[in-house]
Structure formats: C-alpha cells, structure tokens
Amino acid sequence: MRTSRLVLGLIFIACAPLAAQAQSTSFSSPREALRQGVSAYQGGYYELAMPALRYAAEKGEFMASYYLAKIYQDSTGPYTDHARAYALYEKIADEHLDADPDDPRARYVGKALTALAGYVLRGLPEIGLAPDAERAVFYLKNASTTFNDEDAQFELAKLQLTGEGVETNVPLGRHWLSVLSQNGHAGAQAFFADLLWRGKHVEPDPPRALALIAVAVDNAPPQDAMWIEDIYQNIFCGAADGTRKQATGIVAQWGNRYGRKPAASYDRSGLPQLAAAPVRTCKNGEPVDMISTRAEPPTQRLPAVRTFEYGSMTGDPPKLRDINVPGPAQPPVPTP
Numbered sequence: 001m002r003t004s005r006l007v008l009g010l011i012f013i014a015c016a017p018l019a020a021q022a023q024s025t026s027f028s029s030p031r032e033a034l035r036q037g038v039s040a041y042q043g044g045y046y047e048l049a050m051p052a053l054r055y056a057a058e059k060g061e062f063m064a065s066y067y068l069a070k071i072y073q074d075s076t077g078p079y080t081d082h083a084r085a086y087a088l089y090e091k092i093a094d095e096h097l098d099a100d101p102d103d104p105r106a107r108y109v110g111k112a113l114t115a116l117a118g119y120v121l122r123g124l125p126e127i128g129l130a131p132d133a134e135r136a137v138f139y140l141k142n143a144s145t146t147f148n149d150e151d152a153q154f155e156l157a158k159l160q161l162t163g164e165g166v167e168t169n170v171p172l173g174r175h176w177l178s179v180l181s182q183n184g185h186a187g188a189q190a191f192f193a194d195l196l197w198r199g200k201h202v203e204p205d206p207p208r209a210l211a212l213i214a215v216a217v218d219n220a221p222p223q224d225a226m227w228i229e230d231i232y233q234n235i236f237c238g239a240a241d242g243t244r245k246q247a248t249g250i251v252a253q254w255g256n257r258y259g260r261k262p263a264a265s266y267d268r269s270g271l272p273q274l275a276a277a278p279v280r281t282c283k284n285g286e287p288v289d290m291i292s293t294r295a296e297p298p299t300q301r302l303p304a305v306r307t308f309e310y311g312s313m314t315g316d317p318p319k320l321r322d323i324n325v326p327g328p329a330q331p332p333v334p335t336p
Contacts, residue, residue, distance in 0.1 A: 133165025
C-alpha cells in the first residue's frame with residue numbers, strides 16, 4: 001500500500017508541470033485569460049480565477065494584477081497572502097502613480113493606493129514593514145485628489161480628525177465626512193453617525209445619529225456590514241423612545257436622498273447571498289429593530305446646515321455655505 005501511494009505521488013509530481021503548462025496554454029490570449037479570471041472572481045470561484053489571473057498578469061495585463069491583489073487581500077478567502085497583496089499594490093503604485101485621471105485604469109489605481117495606504121498605516125510584520133503614517137497619508141492624498149477615490153477620502157478624513165500622519169484639521173475632516181455621507185458612502189455615514197451620537201468633534205444630535213446610521217446599514221457593502229451594524233446596535237439600544245420616533249421622521253427622507261444600494265454579492269451558485277446576520281438584542285433583551293429607509297417621506301423638511309466648503313482634501317481656505325447635510329443642526333422644522 002505504501003509503495004502504491006509513493007508511486008502515485010511521484011506520478012502526480014511528474015505530471016504537475018504538464019498540468020500547469022496545459023492550464024497556461026488553454027487561454028487564447030492574455031486578454032481572454034483576464035476576462036475568464038475576472039468572471040470567475042466575480043462569481044466567487046477563486047480557484048478558477050487564480051490561474052487565469054496569474055497568466056494574464058505575467059503577460060502584463062494591469063487588471064489581472066489588481067484582481068490578484070484583491071484575492072490575496074481577502075482575509076476570508078482560501079488564498080489570503082497579505083505580503084503578496086502588498087507587493088502587487090506597491091507595484092501598481094510605483095508604475096501608475098502619475099496615471100492620467102481620465103485613463104480607464106485610474107479608478108483602480110486609486111483603489112490600489114488606498115489599499116497600500118492601509119498596509120503602510122498598520123504595518124505588515126511578516127515582511128518587516130513598520131507602520132508609517134506619513135507615507136500612508138501620501139498615498140491617500142494621491143488616491144483622494146488625483147483619482148477621486150472615496151475610500152481614500154474617508155480614511156484621510158479620519159486621520160485629519162486625529163492628526164495621525166497629517167496636521168490635525170477637525171473642520172476639514174468633518175467636512176469630508178459630511179460630503180461623503182451625502183454621496184452615500186456607508187462607512188462615512190456610520191462614522192459620522194457615531195460622532196453625532198457621542199458628541200465628538202460635533203454637537204451631539206441623537207435623532208440624526210440614529211437616522212444616519214440606519215441609512216448606513218442599508219447602504220453597507222458586505223465587507224463593512226458587521227462593524228456598521230455594531231454602531232447601529234449601540235445607538236439604537238441607547239436611544240430613548242422619543243429619539244427613535246424623531247429618527248423615524250428623518251430617515252425616510254434621508255434614505256431617498258443619501259441612499260446608495262451596494263452591488264449584489266454572489267456566492268458560488270451565482271445567486272445573491274442570503275442574509276445570515278446574528279439576531280441582535282439590547283442588554284435588556286429588547287430586539288434591535290431596523291428603522292425602515294423606504295417609508296413615505298415625512299411632512300418635515302431638513303433645515304440648512306452651515307458647513308465649511310473646501311477646494312481639496314489638502315485644505316484650501318474654507319468658505320461657509322448653506323447646504324442640507326446630515327450633520328449637527330437643530331431638530332427638523334415642520335413645514336409651514
């Protein structure tokens with residue numbers, strides 16, 4: 001039995017290079033390999049995506065390198081390798097930092113820079129990469145201003161509130177959280193809602209905090225759903241009945257105005273994934289109910305809120321203007 005297993009093992013080892021060669025030559029072109037790889041990636045078939053993307057990347061296909069990095073970056077997948085993800089993102093940054101913003105690849109360059117900044121900000125011990133907040137800010141500024149990446153703008157806004165790697169600028173960071181919230185960025189909405197709830201950097205406004213986090217939960221992409229729902233649970237459970245009623249009167253209008261449904265996530269069957277979230281309760285056993293963002297708009301209007309207007313993420317001189325934002329303000333004014 002051991003002999004037969006040894007023979008089978010030797011046969012497998014001998015045939016492995018031939019199988020790999022057959023796989024690499026099964027694509028009619030690098031572009032076709034890229035097409036197959038991206039299609040498999042989007043369907044969740046990483047084991048099919050990997051050989052196609054590797055082949056296309058070796059042949060110089062930019063998007064293949066980007067999607068390979070995404071697979072390696074995915075901590076929930078079977079091919080997690082943050083060192084390889086970092087190397088691919090760094091290669092994209094080195095080769096495309098001066099890319100034309102009108103280039104179709106520019107959007108993905110911005111996302112690569114943002115992902116690279118995340119690694120640099122936290123550090124990567126397995127390759128001896130020490131945290132470097134200033135270098136991370138350099139990548140985020142390029143991604144946010146040159147490539148208009150919203151995730152970079154969000155991360156940079158948070159750093160501007162704390163002064164990590166950049167000069168502290170609370171008005172500028174708060175402004176960009178407001179802008180991103182208006183644009184439907186779920187992470188910014190959740191973060192801003194938490195600030196409104198705790199009264200940090202803004203005046204506390206519990207009804208609007210609860211309304212904004214309800215919109216954020218509805219907007220949240222799968223990878224951000226858990227932490228955003230954690231914030232919702234904390235705010236909902238701490239809110240009084242009157243606060244919840246006020247939030248209900250705001251959230252329908254904000255759901256229409258600031259909502260941005262995330263793209264459907266598909267499993268290996270090709271069907272949208274079923275919700276498998278845990279049943280949430282408050283400490284007193286009360287179920288955590290989601291405030292609907294699809295109710296009829298209330299007969300109230302949101303007042304204008306004065307906020308700073310900046311020309312860029314780097315902090316041009318501010319100008320005051322009146323805009324409707326989900327920021328600190330007086331309670332909604334009834335329609336005359």
